[in-house]
Amino acid sequence: MAFRxxxxxxxxxxxxxxxxLTGSQHSGDAYVRELLEAALQDEDLRExxxxxxxxLYRAFTRIWSNAHVELAYGGDVAAPEAGANSRLGRIPPEHRQALLLTTLEDFSEAEAxxxxxxxxxxxxxxxxxAVEEIEAESACSVLIIEDEPLIAMQLEELVTDLGHTVAATATTRTSxxxxxxxxRPNLVLADIQLADASSGIDAVEDILAMASVPVIFITAYPERLLTGERPEPTYLVTKPFQEETVRATISQALFFGTTAPL
Structure with missing residues (x-):
């Protein structure tokens, strides 16, 4: 199969x-772009x-680690969102990497x-x-946008077990x-296909027009969001999901506390 x-x-x-990892689409994409530019110049790296x-992730880690060192000393490598900058210094990057690789990216511990x-x-x-450090952040209220009752109940229980409060569970864009x-909850968990054929993406756009709040999309259709044609969600979990993946993503979203508009 061809490289591209x-x-x-x-x-x-x-x-x-x-x-x-960075808490920002802009910053994350900048690191990926740096990896691709390096690969274009290096046949061994492409292989x-x-x-x-x-x-692939090992090569990306080398790129990110080198750039992160420069950032720590005041370099201008694409930085995470300013609001998360001070918190980044309190949680070592290796902890976040290990957490994300084994939950969000579903690597085994040996692969990570x-x-x-x-x-x-x-x-x-x-x-x-990493879990202990990130969950030390304050508890918050969560809006769940999900039209499948069993999944909604699972998310409600998970959010509550993490020490957060479920502000409401909605099944349509309007609700x-x-x-x-x-x-005015502090975090939104959203599916993209809702009960009345309305769109969770549209619901989130409505919400972000009212306030800046972290949003985690939990969907069986990630390809509808990972198109590269528009600003994409920083936090995306694919159904069927592992509870540890959702837990890790919630921790990350609350840690960074911001989301890019769709």
């Missing part, structure tokens, strides 16, 4: 990881990128260890510490925007 075809299949998910997902050049037991310890306007 393989990358076309894997890049949307690498970009999702990069955005979650590495197409060998598998582990090799290979990506990060660590031992599997070190990855386990980093994940535990979602009305609930947000009335309750």
């Amino acid at each position: 075809q393989i990358l076309a299949e894997r890049l949307p998910f690498l970009r999702r990881y990069a955005r979650a 590495e990128l197409v060998r598998g997902r582990v090799q 260890a290979e990506v990060l050049d660590l031992q599997p037991e070190e990855v386990t310890a980093l994940v535990i510490r 979602a925007t009305e609930a947000f306007a009335r309750l």
Whole structure:
């Protein structure tokens, strides 16, 4: 399979990881672009990128780690959103990487260890510490936009178990925007296909017109959002989901506390 075809299949998910790692679509895409530019100049790197997902993420980690060092010393490499900058210094980047690789990207601990050049037991310890550090942030209220009752109940229980409050559960665009306007929750979990054939994407656009709030899309149709044709969500979880993935993504969204408009 050709280099470009393989990358076309894997890049949307690498970009999702990069955005979650930095808390910004702009910053995440800048790091991915730097990797691609390096690959165009280096045939050995191109061969590495197409060998598998582990090799792709391992190469990205090298790019990001080097740029992150420059950022730590005041460089102008694409930075995470300003609002998250001070919090980044309190949570080591290795902890976030381990958490995202094993939850959002569904790598095994052994694969994540290979990506990060660590031992599997070190990855386990980093994940535990990352969850503890991120969940030390204040509890919040959450609006769930989901029309499937069983999934809505699962999300409600998960949010509550994390110490947050479910402000409301909405099944349509209209009920979602009305609930947000009335309750002003701190976080939104949204499906994109709703009960009355309305769109969760439209509901989120309505919400973001009212206030800047972190949004996590939880959908069986990620391709509708990962098109590269419009600003994309920083936080995206694919159905069927693992509860640990949603938990990690909620922690990340609250940690960064911002979302790019759609």
